[in-house]
Amino acid sequence: MDYLSSNKILIVDLETGQISEDELDDELVSQKIGGVGITTSLYETYQDRDPIILGAGLLTGTLFPGSALGVISAKSPRTGHVTHSPFTLKAGMEFKYTGFDYVVIVGKSKKPVFLWLHDGVADIQDASEFWGTDVWNTTDSIRKSMGDDLIQTLVIGPAGERGSDLAQICVNYWASGDCWGFGKVFGEKNLKAVALRGMGLLEISDPEDFVDQCFEVFETIKGGAFAGKSGVEDILTAMGEKDAKEWIAPFVHRHSACYNTPYPTNTFIYLNENPKTLTEPTEQEPGFLINDVGALLTLKRAGLSAESACRVLKACAKYGIDPSAVAELSARSGQKDPDKIEQSFVDLKGTVSAPEGGKFSSWAPMQPLFADFDLSDESAYGDWWVRRQALAYLFGIHPIFANMAPELSEELMIEMFNKGTGLDLSQETLDQAIADVCL
Amino acid sequence: MRIDVDALKCIGCMACEMACGYHRDDAFALLASCIVVYRARDKKDYFGVVIKEEESLTIARPEGLEIKRIGVTEESSDSGQKKEADASAKPMLLREPCDLCSGMKYGPMCVKICPVDAISLIEGGE
Incomplete structure (x- = not known):
């Protein structure tokens, strides 16, 4: 070829x-x-x-x-x-x-x-x-x-x-x-x-x-x-989650795109830095890149705050576990504490x-x-x-x-x-x- | 005329970099691009664009634009933060300078392909 x-x-x-x-x-x-x-x-x-x-x-x-x-x-x-x-x-x-x-x-x-x-x-x-x-x-x-x-x-x-x-x-x-x-x-x-x-x-x-x-x-x-739209929050809005932007806005740093993709499907949130910061942060791990719309939506609908939801997603990515599965199982159990959700990773099982x-x-x-x-x-x-x-x-x-x-x-x-x-x-x-x- | 970049608009998609590479190689490749998205600090979400020009490097960071004259050594800034662009596979200084896509019917391809109009052509030389 x-x-x-x-x-x-x-x-x-x-x-x-x-x-x-x-x-x-x-x-x-x-x-x-x-x-x-x-x-x-x-x-x-x-x-x-x-x-x-x-x-x-x-x-x-x-x-x-x-x-x-x-x-x-x-x-x-x-x-x-x-x-x-x-x-x-x-x-x-x-x-x-x-x-x-x-x-x-x-x-x-x-x-x-x-x-x-x-x-x-x-x-x-x-x-x-x-x-x-x-x-x-x-x-x-x-x-x-x-x-x-x-x-x-x-x-x-x-x-x-x-x-x-x-x-x-x-x-x-x-x-x-x-x-x-x-x-x-x-x-x-x-x-x-x-x-x-x-x-x-x-x-x-x-x-x-x-x-x-x-x-x-x-x-x-x-x-x-999609002109004028960006990030996971506008996708959530398009999926009917009308308050998604307002929910996550206090943490949003920037939006970014995958290679040559005109719509930026990724939203970076700062958890340990001021999201308005433009200079390179001194904090080595200031936040998290959200690219799983479904996981975020499930956590939101389960009643987690935006900050808690993002902390869960970050913990998932470090542990290497499917955030959508974690979100679904957590929602089912009613657990909203990000620390307790993270602690559950070791034994987490269930059908999703x-x-x-x-x-x-x-x-x-x-x-x-x-x-x-x-x-x-x-x-x-x-x-x-x-x-x-x-x-x-x-x-x-x-x-x-x-x-x-x-x-x-x-x-x-x-x-x-x-x-x-x-x-x-x-x-x-x-x-x-x-x-x-x-x- | 020269290329200007608004790094705050940039979404880091690298379309500009690939378009520039196509201009150089008549194929898809990144090694010869004179416009490069620096993206090595992904854990911090800190990214922008570097352009190699005839006598200068234009570095478009989120906090603003910096133009460095090639060959001129500058004292480090007061903040002490690392400010240079990230190393890439082929150092920027070894690349051909921007020629505004001379000979291409599209004009500067990076301007044309940018999905968020972060790149523009402005009056003025280096």
């Missing part, structure tokens, strides 16, 4: 320490497109060895609006089925430029390790000194040991090491869309983290046409339904909800945001959401942004695929690829 690709699939056997590479075949891309299309195919190939697959969408890391998505696919400890989890911020983009399109991780390491992917090189490194530390300390330690603060990490904390079904693979210091317990899968493999740094280059089949189209789409989107029949993370709200997508009524949301998420996970579009930008149509995705790769994708093939990943 010559375009929008590094043309490499990496296979890492943690049991033997062996690393090998395959080429990314044009035919596979023509049929499966990218993202979950190919991670699903790779899962089927290696399913006897309980693999966990990392990948990026076909458009991830390009100038196409919203192209921030990386994907993790594995069998969920919580459902027993193959499911898919998004990772965004800058990690999806960074993965795309590591020099690998997909990474298949099989086997179990004899000792704790982390996988270091950079510039087309993969190293299995000793993580014994990180084992037992929380998510934040692990990311700090990896960045310090490599001397690069821009390294992105997919990392587990104590929850994953201890085999909790609620364990989450976090991104750097923050939550991710892993609502499937993939943190436990990492832990079972003695895999503490995957560290990503990409300085690669992606060629484009028809660069001028591709970039022209990116700018055209961007111009259309920029004045679209997942998208109906879904393979995609409920991290993306199951409804249109700001725009109406011409849906007749709420009964149409379910099928619409699954297809929309499938599209996002194939092409590498931020899955929350996909729900607020109807301009990112299937026809447009097909056009971008063809301009970017020089291959010929049809609507029929796209329909089949979506059907394959939704089965």
Whole structure:
């Protein structure tokens, strides 16, 4: 695969320490497109060895609006089925430029390790000194040991090491869309983290046409339904939580976006500093980046103050546990004290909800945001959401942004695929690829 | 004409950085960009933008804009805080200076691609 690709699939056997590479075949891309299309195919190939697959969408890391998505696919400890989890911020983009399109991780390491992917090189490194530390300390330690603060990490904390079904693979210091317990899968493999740094280059089949189209789409989107909105609080408002902005406003520092995503889906709150501070805070850990809308909403509706809710979310990210699951179980028990909720992490168990029949993370709200997508009524949301998420996970579009930008149509995705790769994708093939990943 | 950045508007999406990289390489890559989002202090939510120009570095921080003449050593500020831009894979000083996307039909691509209009083209040289 010559375009929008590094043309490499990496296979890492943690049991033997062996690393090998395959080429990314044009035919596979023509049929499966990218993202979950190919991670699903790779899962089927290696399913006897309980693999966990990392990948990026076909458009991830390009100038196409919203192209921030990386994907993790594995069998969920919580459902027993193959499911898919998004990772965004800058990690999806960074993965795309590591020099690998997909990474298949099989086997179990004899000792704790982390996988270091950079510039087309993969190293299995000793993580014994990180084992037992929380998510934040692990990311700090990896960045310090490599001397690069821009390294992105997919990392587990104590929850994953201890085999909790609620364990989450976090991104750097923050939550991710892993609502499937993939943190436990990492832990079972003695895999503490995957560290990503990409300085690669992606060629484009028809660069001028591709970039022209990116700018055209961007111009259309920029004045679209989400114009003037930002952060998790405006998403909550769009979901009907009318007082969300007022609730959290005293703590909001800034909003930030995942890679090339025109809507800033992340809200940073300061808990130990004045949120109005503009200079670099002296406090090393002044607050927390909220990127899990569902968790925040559940905690709010359970009656927690904004400060308490944010303290819970921060504790979840350090421990590496799914904040949506914690929020749901805490709400069910009636517990509102953030310290007591944190103390419950060690033994926390329980059944939590997942998208109906879904393979995609409920991290993306199951409804249109700001725009109406011409849906007749709420009964149409379910099928619409699954297809929309499938599209996002194939092409590498931020899955929350996909729900607020109807301009990112299937026809447009097909056009971008063809301009970017020089291959010929049809609507029929796209329909089949979506059907394959939704089965 | 030169590029101006309002760091308070910036959402750190890096679209400007990738657009600049495309201008340099006719492909998607970040190593040659002369506009860079500094984002290493993510735990503090402290981010902004650095632009390499012919004779200066423009550093757009949340608290304001600073223009540093390349090659001129300055005394450290009274606050004693680390003020330089974060190290990146390819040091800023080794990168090509901004040419306002000379030869590109779009004009300066970072201005065009910024979703929050944090980047603009203003009158005046360095």
